[in-house]
Amino acid sequence: MPPQLQPYVQQGLDVVNQTIPLEGYLIVAAIMFAIGAWGALIRRNAVVVFMCIELMINAVNLTLVGFSDYLPGADGAGAGYAVLVIAVAAAEVAVGLAIVLAVYRSRKTVNVDEINLMKW
Amino acid sequence: MTSVGQQLIIAAIPVLPALVFVVLALFGRYLGESAQYVAIFGVATSLVFSAFSLYFVIRAQTPIDFAVNWIDLGPGGSFPMGIYVDGLAAVMLVVVCFVSLMIQLYSGAFMQDDSRFAWYYAVLNLFTASMLGLVVAPSFIELYVFWELVGLCSYLLIGHWFEKPSAAKAAQKAFIVTRIGDAALFVGIIMFWREAGTTSFQGITEAAQAGFIGGSLFTTAVILVFVGAIGKSAQFPLHVWLPDAMEGPTPVSALIHAATMVAAGVYLVARTYDIFVQSPAAMLVVAYIGGFTALMAATMALTKKDIKRVVAYSTVSQLGYMMLALGIGSYTAGIFHLYNHAFFKALLFLGAGSIIYAINSYNLTEMGGLRRRMPITFWTMVVAGLSLAGIFPLSGFWSKDAILAATYEQHFYVLYGMVLLTVFLTAFYIFRAIFMAFTGEPRSEGARNATESPGIMTGPMVLLALLSVVSGWVGIPALFGAPEGGFFERIVQPSALANETLALEGHEFSIALAIVSTIVALLGVGLAYLLYVREPERATSLARRFAPVYNFLDDGWYFDALYERVFVRPAMALGRATNVFDRRAIGGLVSGVGRGTGGIGERLRRLQTGGAQNYALFILLSVLVIGVIVGAQYTVLVIGLIALITLVTVAVGARL
Numbered sequence A: 001m002p003p004q005l006q007p008y009v010q011q012g013l014d015v016v017n018q019t020i021p022l023e024g025y026l027i028v029a030a031i032m033f034a035i036g037a038w039g040a041l042i043r044r045n046a047v048v049v050f051m052c053i054e055l056m057i058n059a060v061n062l063t064l065v066g067f068s069d070y071l072p073g074a075d076g077a078g079a080g081y082a083v084l085v086i087a088v089a090a091a092e093v094a095v096g097l098a099i100v101l102a103v104y105r106s107r108k109t110v111n112v113d114e115i116n117l118m119k120w
Numbered sequence B: 001m002t003s004v005g006q007q008l009i010i011a012a013i014p015v016l017p018a019l020v021f022v023v024l025a026l027f028g029r030y031l032g033e034s035a036q037y038v039a040i041f042g043v044a045t046s047l048v049f050s051a052f053s054l055y056f057v058i059r060a061q062t063p064i065d066f067a068v069n070w071i072d073l074g075p076g077g078s079f080p081m082g083i084y085v086d087g088l089a090a091v092m093l094v095v096v097c098f099v100s101l102m103i104q105l106y107s108g109a110f111m112q113d114d115s116r117f118a119w120y121y122a123v124l125n126l127f128t129a130s131m132l133g134l135v136v137a138p139s140f141i142e143l144y145v146f147w148e149l150v151g152l153c154s155y156l157l158i159g160h161w162f163e164k165p166s167a168a169k170a171a172q173k174a175f176i177v178t179r180i181g182d183a184a185l186f187v188g189i190i191m192f193w194r195e196a197g198t199t200s201f202q203g204i205t206e207a208a209q210a211g212f213i214g215g216s217l218f219t220t221a222v223i224l225v226f227v228g229a230i231g232k233s234a235q236f237p238l239h240v241w242l243p244d245a246m247e248g249p250t251p252v253s254a255l256i257h258a259a260t261m262v263a264a265g266v267y268l269v270a271r272t273y274d275i276f277v278q279s280p281a282a283m284l285v286v287a288y289i290g291g292f293t294a295l296m297a298a299t300m301a302l303t304k305k306d307i308k309r310v311v312a313y314s315t316v317s318q319l320g321y322m323m324l325a326l327g328i329g330s331y332t333a334g335i336f337h338l339y340n341h342a343f344f345k346a347l348l349f350l351g352a353g354s355i356i357y358a359i360n361s362y363n364l365t366e367m368g369g370l371r372r373r374m375p376i377t378f379w380t381m382v383v384a385g386l387s388l389a390g391i392f393p394l395s396g397f398w399s400k401d402a403i404l405a406a407t408y409e410q411h412f413y414v415l416y417g418m419v420l421l422t423v424f425l426t427a428f429y430i431f432r433a434i435f436m437a438f439t440g441e442p443r444s445e446g447a448r449n450a451t452e453s454p455g456i457m458t459g460p461m462v463l464l465a466l467l468s469v470v471s472g473w474v475g476i477p478a479l480f481g482a483p484e485g486g487f488f489e490r491i492v493q494p495s496a497l498a499n500e501t502l503a504l505e506g507h508e509f510s511i512a513l514a515i516v517s518t519i520v521a522l523l524g525v526g527l528a529y530l531l532y533v534r535e536p537e538r539a540t541s542l543a544r545r546f547a548p549v550y551n552f553l554d555d556g557w558y559f560d561a562l563y564e565r566v567f568v569r570p571a572m573a574l575g576r577a578t579n580v581f582d583r584r585a586i587g588g589l590v591s592g593v594g595r596g597t598g599g600i601g602e603r604l605r606r607l608q609t610g611g612a613q614n615y616a617l618f619i620l621l622s623v624l625v626i627g628v629i630v631g632a633q634y635t636v637l638v639i640g641l642i643a644l645i646t647l648v649t650v651a652v653g654a655r656l
Helices: A003-017 A022-042 A046-070 A077-107 B004-060 B087-110 B117-136 B140-158 B165-196 B201-209 B215-232 B241-247 B250-258 B262-271 B280-301 B307-327 B331-359 B375-389 B395-409 B413-438 B455-475 B487-491 B496-502 B511-534 B536-545 B547-554 B556-607 B612-653
Strands: B064-072 B078-085
Touching: A022 A046, A022 B612, A046 A077, B004 B064, B004 B078, B004 B087, B004 B117, B004 B487, B078 B087, B078 B117, B078 B140, B087 B117, B087 B250, B087 B262, B087 B331, B087 B455, B087 B487, B117 B140, B117 B250, B117 B262, B140 B165, B140 B215, B140 B241, B140 B250, B140 B262, B165 B201, B165 B215, B165 B241, B215 B262, B215 B280, B241 B250, B241 B307, B250 B262, B250 B307, B250 B331, B262 B307, B262 B331, B280 B307, B280 B413, B280 B556, B307 B331, B307 B395, B307 B413, B331 B375, B331 B395, B331 B455, B331 B487, B375 B395, B375 B413, B375 B455, B375 B511, B395 B413, B395 B455, B395 B511, B413 B511, B455 B487, B511 B536, B536 B547, B547 B556
Parallel strands: none
Antiparallel strands: B064 B078
């Protein structure tokens, strides 16, 4: 490494090593959640809708983990909740995909807008 | 003190006919025309028991009085159900049972082949039971219960042939008109209860004596009670229902007029006499209403063509006598007249019924010449007519004369003039009816072919005719040397309190007054003979010459027309207005709310698309709105954040 680059590298390392503020986590999580919500609302394919739901769940996980690091009294409880949420999400995916398969078998489609038997 | 056996016997008097009612109401359709035997057995037993009770009362010289607690309100007071039988009540019990028995015997033939024979007998017995219950009641509340039952039964019986619209109307009229009186009576009872804390006659009398109730409040309450009696006893101005009540079967008219219903009003005044005497104003009201009604109804009876209506108006008139007697303080004479009247009035109705049975018409102008064809009916009717007119020595004479004499001797000269005129009119109208029905030539095919009624009808008539002659003899004053002079007076006498309050001076039987009243009555009979037997054309020409007067009397002084204008039509208009208001305003409001809700639902159901994503969208939007509201203090921050998120989402999502 040329010595004249040394200060710049050091500067970069400082930035990386700096603690990321809580707002950073929250903003990323909010964006993830919004993308997930958007997708869940507008996509027609049921599998994609599931993926979007996963995205929302993970956004929530991210906030949990973030808060667990930044709140002094939390004592890492948020991370524990995150693990719980991951387990529940896995179970939910298993059930959900089974429903999607069953719907596909009976109706030959997985488009959510065509599944509207509960209409008025 | 009364033994348990005596208590049971007296309690059985009203209970037996009530029991008969239950049996006949439940099993009447299986019994058919055998229902009459059940009924007659019940009433005959009651009659025997009431004879016992009369004997008990005469022997013991004290009233039979016992009660059980019915409603106990603790400190709020209590309402006992009890029985109080003194001489007055015992005499009434015997009269009611006897007349009812005669009428039930008679009805067996009269009501033959009626489609509701058993029901007729059932109600007849309930009627008798209610009246007997009313007679033995010791308190206003108990009396009121039976009072209403009497009204109900009269409604059912007057409307027995309810297929006829006029009968259905008459039943309603009777019920509604007497209801006016009943309402007043009830208000009176409440006033007494409020002030005296009890509804027993004894208790109220004592409270009034002790001064707990007094003044105008007391007088008002007494007069309200009297209005109840006016309604039931068909006194002016609530007399309009009684003539219309002739739409019922004739034996029912006999029962209503002789023993039950109309007697109830007079009996109420007699029963509460100790209360009445403490209000001189109320007594005067009673006397003048009675005297006026006597005269008014007698004039109305003069021109009637319906034989039953003649007799009906005569009842109104005779009840007026009784009220008058009670009002002027001549208690014994009033009750004596009630007792005599029961027999001859029942007989008059049964006689009229016998004619109706024979020729199937009420109309006097379609009768005539029935004397030879129906001799028993004729002679019994003549006996009843003479008794009603007050001819010596028939029963009606003794009581009527006692009333007249008392009116004169207590210086009510106006009233005396009125009743003396009534005596004349009474004799005239009843013999007008008898002469028109029985003498001359038959005026219709039915009258030509008439035959005497069967023995089961004439039997009770003969028995009643016998009583119409002799029933008054128990009250013959001692002057005539009868061994039991003034027997009736000793059984039925006003209480010591009433005597003291009224402070009447006693009078000897006055032969002069008796002769005057008999002559006046004979004049009435003579005039009727002159006009309807000797020169029947004279009567019609007189009616034509005085047509306005004739119509005025024939339409009952236009009372019906007046009430129609003043009360019935406004009430009907109010009813119609209420009906329209109910249907348009209230009904419109209610169904409008219903329709509005339905319409909103119809629009909102479009929101239920069945698409899960739509629902999710709503949820999201709602959360956002909640977020905005909750975060109102950081409005700018929150809105900015949401806008940012939305923008980014759109930006990213558009690619997805």
